Amino acid sequence: xxxxxxxxxxxxxxxxxxxxxxxxxxxxxxxxxxxxxxxxxxxxxxxxxxxxxxxxxxxxxxxxxxxxxxxxxxxxxxxxxxxxxxxxxxxxxxxxxxxxxxxxxxxxxxxxxx
Numbered sequence: 001x002x003x004x005x006x007x008x009x010x011x012x013x014x015x016x017x018x019x020x021x022x023x024x025x026x027x028x029x030x031x032x033x034x035x036x037x038x039x040x041x042x043x044x045x046x047x048x049x050x051x052x053x054x055x056x057x058x059x060x061x062x063x064x065x066x067x068x069x070x071x072x073x074x075x076x077x078x079x080x081x082x083x084x085x086x087x088x089x090x091x092x093x094x095x096x097x098x099x100x101x102x103x104x105x106x107x108x109x110x111x112x113x114x
Contacts, residue, residue: 002099003092005056009082012056017041018049022077025059029076050075 001009012018017039024030024038036046053059054075062074 001088001092002095004096006084006089006092008052008056009058012052012058013082015049015052017045018053021046021049021053021075022058025075025077029062029074032073032075035075 020039021035024035030038032043032046032050036043039046041049050059050061054061057078058080059075059077062076064072064074066072
């Protein structure tokens with residue numbers, strides 16, 4: 001996990017509404033309209049929170065077609081177990097460094113632009 005991924009995880013978990021979404025999805029997958037009703041949120045606001053959770057890998061959205069051809073968006077919780085320690089933060093920085101070196105090596109192999 002990189003520092004960017006670690007920060008995305010913290011941001012996703014660092015909001016009351018997103019924690020409420022996790023609580024609702026812990027009972028199983030839910031259609032977005034039903035989730036909005038349960039939480040008392042507008043769909044645009046709910047989608048903003050869902051995007052943060054999905055970007056952090058905590059939930060997934062699944063598009064399904066109903067029998068009458070309507071597109072229905074369902075969300076479900078992905079299993080996660082978050083443990084943050086000094087070592088995990090240091091490991092995120094090491095991963096950043098490895099990725100930076102790998103990217104620099106790839107750019108060097110590619111050569112200058114023509």
